[in-house]
Amino acid sequence: MGERIKHVIADSQGVERTLARLAHEIVEKNRGAERIGLVGIRTRGAPLAERLAGIISEIEKGRTVPVGILDITLYRDDFLTTRKTPKVQATEIDFDINDRVLVLVDDVLFTGRTIRAAIDAVLDYGRPAKIQLAVMVDRGHREMPIQGDFVGLRAVTAPGEEVRVHLREIDNEDEIVIVEKIND
Amino acid sequence: MTNSTEAKPIVKLNHLLGLDGISREAITEILDSADTFLGVLERPIPKVPSLRGVTVANFFFENSTRTKISFELAEKRMSADTISFATSGSSVSKGETLLDTVRNIEAMKIDVVVIRHSASGAPRFLADRIESAVINAGDGQHEHPTQGLLDMMTLRRKVGRLEGLNVLILGDIAHSRVARSNIHGLLAMGANVKVCGPATLMPRDIETLGAEPIFDLDEGLEWCDAVNVLRLQLERQKSGEIPSLREYNRTFGLTRARLERLTKEIVVMHPGPMNRGVEIDSDVADGPYSVILNQVTHGVAVRMAVLYLISGRERFVE
Numbered sequence: 001m002g003e004r005i006k007h008v009i010a011d012s013q014g015v016e017r018t019l020a021r022l023a024h025e026i027v028e029k030n031r032g033a034e035r036i037g038l039v040g041i042r043t044r045g046a047p048l049a050e051r052l053a054g055i056i057s058e059i060e061k062g063r064t065v066p067v068g069i070l071d072i073t074l075y076r077d078d079f080l081t082t083r084k085t086p087k088v089q090a091t092e093i094d095f096d097i098n099d100r101v102l103v104l105v106d107d108v109l110f111t112g113r114t115i116r117a118a119i120d121a122v123l124d125y126g127r128p129a130k131i132q133l134a135v136m137v138d139r140g141h142r143e144m145p146i147q148g149d150f151v152g153l154r155a156v157t158a159p160g161e162e163v164r165v166h167l168r169e170i171d172n173e174d175e176i177v178i179v180e181k182i183n184d
Numbered sequence: 185m186t187n188s189t190e191a192k193p194i195v196k197l198n199h200l201l202g203l204d205g206i207s208r209e210a211i212t213e214i215l216d217s218a219d220t221f222l223g224v225l226e227r228p229i230p231k232v233p234s235l236r237g238v239t240v241a242n243f244f245f246e247n248s249t250r251t252k253i254s255f256e257l258a259e260k261r262m263s264a265d266t267i268s269f270a271t272s273g274s275s276v277s278k279g280e281t282l283l284d285t286v287r288n289i290e291a292m293k294i295d296v297v298v299i300r301h302s303a304s305g306a307p308r309f310l311a312d313r314i315e316s317a318v319i320n321a322g323d324g325q326h327e328h329p330t331q332g333l334l335d336m337m338t339l340r341r342k343v344g345r346l347e348g349l350n351v352l353i354l355g356d357i358a359h360s361r362v363a364r365s366n367i368h369g370l371l372a373m374g375a376n377v378k379v380c381g382p383a384t385l386m387p388r389d390i391e392t393l394g395a396e397p398i399f400d401l402d403e404g405l406e407w408c409d410a411v412n413v414l415r416l417q418l419e420r421q422k423s424g425e426i427p428s429l430r431e432y433n434r435t436f437g438l439t440r441a442r443l444e445r446l447t448k449e450i451v452v453m454h455p456g457p458m459n460r461g462v463e464i465d466s467d468v469a470d471g472p473y474s475v476i477l478n479q480v481t482h483g484v485a486v487r488m489a490v491l492y493l494i495s496g497r498e499r500f501v502e
Contacts, residue, residue: 074224074232074492085196085496087213088220088489124229 023055068093112146202327258487332365355414
């Protein structure tokens with residue numbers, strides 16, 4: 001089974017513009033950045049959260065927004081059923097999340113199971129005032145009643161397809177593509 | 185769960201019976217995971233749901249306080265269901281006890297068995313006969329792998345590396361499963377190991393394990409970056425293997441005077457329980473070089489890592 005890029009949803013400029021819009025929406029909805037904390041879900045949510053924090057800081061005249069990284073491996077619901085044991089990595093939340101508006105950041109919203117795990121994981125660190133969700137792409141096919149508060153792009157996909165968000169921090173380029181499997 | 189790149193396959197552990205023959209890759213994976221689990225233990229809610237639905241049985245056929253509590257705590261922190269069985273001394277012969285144990289385990293549908301036994305090889309005996317995963321919590325004079333791992337974790341966190349590190353193991357080498365697991369594990373990680381103790385407590389075949397014996401403690405301390413002091417079992421005196429406890433302390437005890445003569449700082453470890461004033465002096469055990477209480481904390485994290493890596497297996501799929 002091979003795969004091929006079916007469609008490029010966003011190029012590097014598109015990724016930049018989408019992030020800028022998400023940052024503005026986060027600030028607008030929360031009336032400023034005072035109480036906000038961003039938590040990126042490993043792997044690609046982490047650099048996205050960093051970038052959003054940078055843009056928010058520009059919008060809000062230099063106010064810094066705390067950023068954390070969340071590893072949801074230990075909260076997955078498929079640990080005993082999956083064949084592979086996923087690698088556990090550290091969660092790094094170095095700020096007090098109590099009474100903050102916590103914005104979870106991930107690259108792709110798909111089944112909603114990752115976000116369910118992330119909500120459970122984050123609650124073991126304290127009791128935020130609110131939890132909101134920001135994603136670059138919502139590709140549909142939810143298996144849980146979970147929605148994004150801030151959605152960059154919406155993509156119509158078939159279940160077998162994959163949406164990949166490439167980021168320069170990890171993949172050396174910014175690009176969002178839909179990949180389909182092909183029989184060769 | 186979003187993209188397939190997220191779940192990377194890692195080293196698989198079916199059982200943990202010893203550190204003999206275990207790869208550097210596997211040890212590194214366990215120690216890396218343990219560092220993460222240490223972070224879990226420091227959180228406001230130090231518990232994760234990973235092992236919900238997994239049943240762990242702790243069978244301790246030999247006395248243990250620290251190891252048993254450490255395993256139980258690790259299991260609870262991972263949300264496993266646990267049962268514990270402890271006995272010291274049974275009228276039934278060891279073979280029969282173990283066979284009964286096998287049958288009980290199979291009847292109770294237990295996923296992971298943690299076993300401590302006075303007979304070397306007991307965990308292997310179980311592992312060969314049951315479906316459950318087996319973790320050796322110390323068997324006779326053979327191995328105590330989670331102790332070896334927590335010692336390595338403590339050293340790695342303290343010094344920053346294991347490769348090239350000079351480690352001296354001090355005391356009753358011949359009867360020590362802790363020594364054996366340390367030697368196997370440290371050598372696999374690229375550390376250098378020497379052992380020091382009275383000739384009567386030194387195994388004849390020690391060099392085949394890859395550790396060079398030294399009979400002068402000051403020479404050994406001058407060579408090493410870290411010393412792991414073993415507990416002296418006091419019955420060794422009755423059996424004539426050491427002349428007296430005072431004599432032992434003078435020749436092989438880790439005293440402050442000895443450490444102060446050194447031109448460098450070394451890390452001091454002890455697996456516990458300590459005989460203060462015999463193999464180690466109180467002011468050394470409680471002193472600035474000692475990482476003995478860190479070892480206890482790290483023990484829980486290492487056992488969480490082992491439980492995690494051992495439990496995530498296909499055998500749980502119906």
